Amino acid sequence: MAILLNRPTTLALTIALTLGLTACNDAQSKAEATAAAPAATNAAPDKAQAIAFIQDAEAQMAQLSIEANRAEWIYSNFITEDTAALSAAVGEKVSAASVNFATEAAKYANVELDPANARKLNILRSALVLPAPLDPAKNAELAQISSELNGLYGKGKYCFADGKCMTQPELSSLMAESRDPAKLLEAWKGWREIAKPMRPLFQREVELANEGAKDLGYANLSELWRSQYDMKPDEFSQELDRLWGQVKPLYESLHCYVRGELNNEYGDAIAPKTGPIPAHLLGNMWAQQWGNVYDLVAPDDADPGYDVTELLEQKGYDEHKMVKQAESFFTSLGFAPLPDSFWSRSLFLQPKDRDVVCHASAWDLDNLDDIRIKMCIQKTAEDFTVIHHELGHNFYQRAYKQQPFLFKNSANDGFHEAIGDTIALSITPSYLKQIGLLEDVPDASKDIGLLLKQALDKIAFLPFGLMIDQWRWKVFSGEITPAQYNQAWWELREKYQGVKAPTDRTEADFDPGAKYHVPGNVPYTRYFLAHILQFQFHKALCDTAGDKGPVHRCSIYGNQAAGEKLNKMLELGASQPWPVALKEVTGTEGMDAKAVLDYFAPLKIWLDEQNTAANRQCGW
Ligand code: X8Z
Ligand code: ZN
Numbered sequence: 001m002a003i004l005l006n007r008p009t010t011l012a013l014t015i016a017l018t019l020g021l022t023a024c025n026d027a028q029s030k031a032e033a034t035a036a037a038p039a040a041t042n043a044a045p046d047k048a049q050a051i052a053f054i055q056d057a058e059a060q061m062a063q064l065s066i067e068a069n070r071a072e073w074i075y076s077n078f079i080t081e082d083t084a085a086l087s088a089a090v091g092e093k094v095s096a097a098s099v100n101f102a103t104e105a106a107k108y109a110n111v112e113l114d115p116a117n118a119r120k121l122n123i124l125r126s127a128l129v130l131p132a133p134l135d136p137a138k139n140a141e142l143a144q145i146s147s148e149l150n151g152l153y154g155k156g157k158y159c160f161a162d163g164k165c166m167t168q169p170e171l172s173s174l175m176a177e178s179r180d181p182a183k184l185l186e187a188w189k190g191w192r193e194i195a196k197p198m199r200p201l202f203q204r205e206v207e208l209a210n211e212g213a214k215d216l217g218y219a220n221l222s223e224l225w226r227s228q229y230d231m232k233p234d235e236f237s238q239e240l241d242r243l244w245g246q247v248k249p250l251y252e253s254l255h256c257y258v259r260g261e262l263n264n265e266y267g268d269a270i271a272p273k274t275g276p277i278p279a280h281l282l283g284n285m286w287a288q289q290w291g292n293v294y295d296l297v298a299p300d301d302a303d304p305g306y307d308v309t310e311l312l313e314q315k316g317y318d319e320h321k322m323v324k325q326a327e328s329f330f331t332s333l334g335f336a337p338l339p340d341s342f343w344s345r346s347l348f349l350q351p352k353d354r355d356v357v358c359h360a361s362a363w364d365l366d367n368l369d370d371i372r373i374k375m376c377i378q379k380t381a382e383d384f385t386v387i388h389h390e391l392g393h394n395f396y397q398r399a400y401k402q403q404p405f406l407f408k409n410s411a412n413d414g415f416h417e418a419i420g421d422t423i424a425l426s427i428t429p430s431y432l433k434q435i436g437l438l439e440d441v442p443d444a445s446k447d448i449g450l451l452l453k454q455a456l457d458k459i460a461f462l463p464f465g466l467m468i469d470q471w472r473w474k475v476f477s478g479e480i481t482p483a484q485y486n487q488a489w490w491e492l493r494e495k496y497q498g499v500k501a502p503t504d505r506t507e508a509d510f511d512p513g514a515k516y517h518v519p520g521n522v523p524y525t526r527y528f529l530a531h532i533l534q535f536q537f538h539k540a541l542c543d544t545a546g547d548k549g550p551v552h553r554c555s556i557y558g559n560q561a562a563g564e565k566l567n568k569m570l571e572l573g574a575s576q577p578w579p580v581a582l583k584e585v586t587g588t589e590g591m592d593a594k595a596v597l598d599y600f601a602p603l604k605i606w607l608d609e610q611n612t613a614a615n616r617q618c619g620w
Contacts, residue, residue: 050108054120054406057101061094062367062405068094069365075147076357077347077374079154084147092143095132099139102128102216116575120406123574126227127409130205130521131212142208145201149519152198154357158190166190168285169350169358169376175285176292176382181270185502188280195513202513203482205521206475213476222473225523229412230577239591240466240525243532246593247462250600253607254459255498256618258282258290260611261297276500276620279493286515287499288464290456291382297456299606302448304429308381311437319348319377325435326387329423330395333556333563338394339369350376359516360386362393367408368401385424385457392420400573409574411581414529414591419570421530422537426555434557451552451603458531459600463496465528470496471512472524486511498620533582535595540586541566551599 068090075087105124113121130146132139159165166174166187174187209221218224226233255277262271262281271281283292312322323346331337350358358376365372371394377383396419400408410416429450432438442450471492474480480488486509493499505511512518541562542554556562569584579589597604611618 045108045111047111047113050111050113050121051117053104053108054117054124057104057124058120058405060097061101064094064097065405066366069363073363073365073372073374076150076154076361079151079355079357084151088140088143088147091147092132092140095130095143096136096139098124098128099132099134099212099216102126102131103134106217119575119577120404123406123409125216126224128212128216128224129523130209131216131221131224133208133211134215138208138211142205142212145205145208146521149198149201149205149513149521150357152194152201153359153513153516153519155355156191156194158187158193160186160190167350167358167376169378172285173378173380175280176283176380179265179296181266181281184280188285189503191285192509192511192514195510195519196508198513198519199482199485199510202510202518203485210476220476220478222476225469225473225476225525230579240528243528243591243593244462244466247459247532247596250455250597250604251459251462252498252618253604253611254455255620256611256616257607258293258297258456258460259498260614260616262293265296274617274620276494276498278502279499280502282460282499286464287497288461289382289458290460291453294453294456297452299448299452302446302452304442304446304449304453306429306432306438306442308384308427308432308437309379311432312379312381312384315437317379319379322377322379322384323348323373323387323391326384326391326423328435329388329426329557330391332558333566334560335395335563335567336398338371338391341370342372342394345370346372347374348377359520360390362390362397364394364397364408367405369398371397385421385427388424388427389417389420392416392418392423395419396570399567399570402571403573403575407573407575411569411572411574411576411578412529413523413526414533415569415578415581417526417530418533418537419566421534422541422566423556425534425538426557428553428555430553431555431557434555447550447552448603448606451600454552455600455603459596461531462528463498465524465531467492467496468512468515468517468524472518483507494620529591532591532593532596535599536582536586536588536592537566539595539598550602551595 071083071087071090075083101124105121108121109125130142132142153168157165157167158171168191171187171191175184178184178187206221213219213221213224216224218227223233226236229236229239231239259271259277260273262277263273265271266281271278277287279287281293282290284290317325327338347356350356356376357374360375361373363372363374364370373387373390373394375383375386375390377387393416396410396416397408410419429438429441433441471480471489474488475485484507486505486507489512490501490505493501501511516522517524538554538556539551541556541559542551544565545554545556545559545562547554547556565585569581572581572584582591583589
């Protein structure tokens with residue numbers, strides 16, 4: 001469902017701007033949408049008319065978003081035919097409204113407006129993720145397809161030969177924990193079975209949304225998606241290439257090291273010394289974060305000697321306590337505690353009796369205080385971090401709640417994804433000691449182990465974060481045809497990540513669909529940006545906190561000055577171009593990977609030494 005796709009970003013606005021309607025509602029919404037538009041004369045629209053249109057559109061979108069949020073919340077917490085139909089219906093309604101507003105907004109493009117209204121007009125015009133064609137029948141079809149794709153993912157299960165069936169979080173735990181290549185391969189292949197039926201739906205979704213994008217004056221959906229960064233679409237693509245170029249050497253060193261260690265563990269037949277790494281051996285269903293294989297690749301003499309998953313278990317943390325602990329990090333910075341409704345309305349545990357979308361997400365139901373998370377929490381270090389990630393969304397949403405509806409969003413979508421991760425970078429050994437999880441802080445001789453663990457998640461992620469939309473943008477532009485979906489996917493996986501499918505794949509498969517954000521239609525470049533931005537934020541906030549040590553040992557826990565600075569950026573919402581927001585925290589206006597490289601500088605030296613000493617041929 002269209003709505004769902006925006007869910008993980010939790011942006012009421014983009015959600016609202018993406019949903020769709022029945023023919024009857026469509027007609028009604030069009031009448032409403034045009035109410036404030038210029039009369040049908042030859043006179044050019046004036047400023048007053050433009051402002052009246054913006055106000056009217058903003059009020060209607062605000063109202064619709066609440067209805068859509070509720071329907072979506074219910075659907076993804078209780079996937080049935082009926083909730084799917086309700087979600088598709090509201091999706092259709094919001095989609096028609098937002099497409100009408102976007103079309104109207106284009107008519108005022110030449111009116112000179114104050115910066116705030118000009119910005120709102122541009123948001124109305126371009127902040128759509130799944131634009132429906134103007135034709136109501138096609139809008140209805142798109143809403144239905146979108147809803148169905150989300151349902152297919154949420155309901156997905158794989159049943160092993162012994163009859164045991166597993167949901168996505170259960171299969172992910174297996175991928176994280178098992179070291180049996182045959183078992184890993186079965187789970188890897190099994191989960192991808194759920195995606196096969198998505199292929200024709202996805203293909204049609206792309207056709208329809210491309211038509212919608214064209215109706216709005218964009219070349220295709222790729223151009224629309226890349227138009228949301230306060231710069232021209234092609235400049236944005238170049239900016240991504242530049243950032244990737246900055247971090248690529250570090251990724252290559254990590255890839256080389258990990259491939260060598262996996263070869264030591266599994267041998268040549270399973271994990272070859274050269275070429276791309278088979279995707280089932282990296283501790284993650286999508287080989288996107290590799291922290292779960294830390295034990296296989298840990299340095300002999302620099303292992304910090306603790307594991308957060310074990311610490312959580314030893315100290316009796318349950319799911320609720322994990323969330324409480326994450327909340328207390330934010331309150332230590334000066335943010336107000338989460339409201340009671342957060343605790344009574346969120347979903348923390350996977351229900352046994354019904355299908356839910358388990359992929360973690362944070363929600364803002366009423367664009368004010370009704371914030372929630374929905375997550376099937378596993379009691380692991382990984383999910384402890386994901387909880388911080390989700391709460392980052394919620395605290396952002398609350399910080400910008402005073403903004404007008406169209407500015408209730410992050411500075412760009414990477415910012416929304418970066419906030420909780422920035423906080424999680426402060427989960428250092430000394431922080432763990434402060435909150436009573438760890439007894440002794442390892443000394444500096446163990447830093448390489450800590451940095452390696454962090455790099456397995458953060459650096460390994462970078463090419464994955466990039467390639468998903470490299471694939472999608474080519475699909476949207478027609479450069480990748482439906483007949484090439486799967487092959488092109490693996491070509492990009494290999495090109496960017498140096499990872500390959502562990503078994504033959506054909507066009508009967510649809511491997512992109514096995515990753516939530518593809519059936520969910522959630523843009524993915526935001527996560528790549530977030531993985532750059534979070535290091536810029538962390539460094540700047542550590543400076544504000546007066547930390548003088550190495551940045552990988554800095555925790556801003558309890559530092560109100562850092563909290564105030566962060567809040568200044570968050571409360572701006574989307575009211576300013578993102579460089580202005582970035583400057584609030586970092587003092588600079590550009591995204592840059594230097595902070596990433598500085599953070600991992602000691603590790604880069606160490607990885608290169610190891611690779612040289614083992615005489616490894618790097619690259620793939
Ligand atoms: O989808 C998410 C969040 C919700 S916005 C859990 N993430 C991406 C993923 O899981 O693929 C966070 C990191 C990347
Ligand atoms: Zn997120």
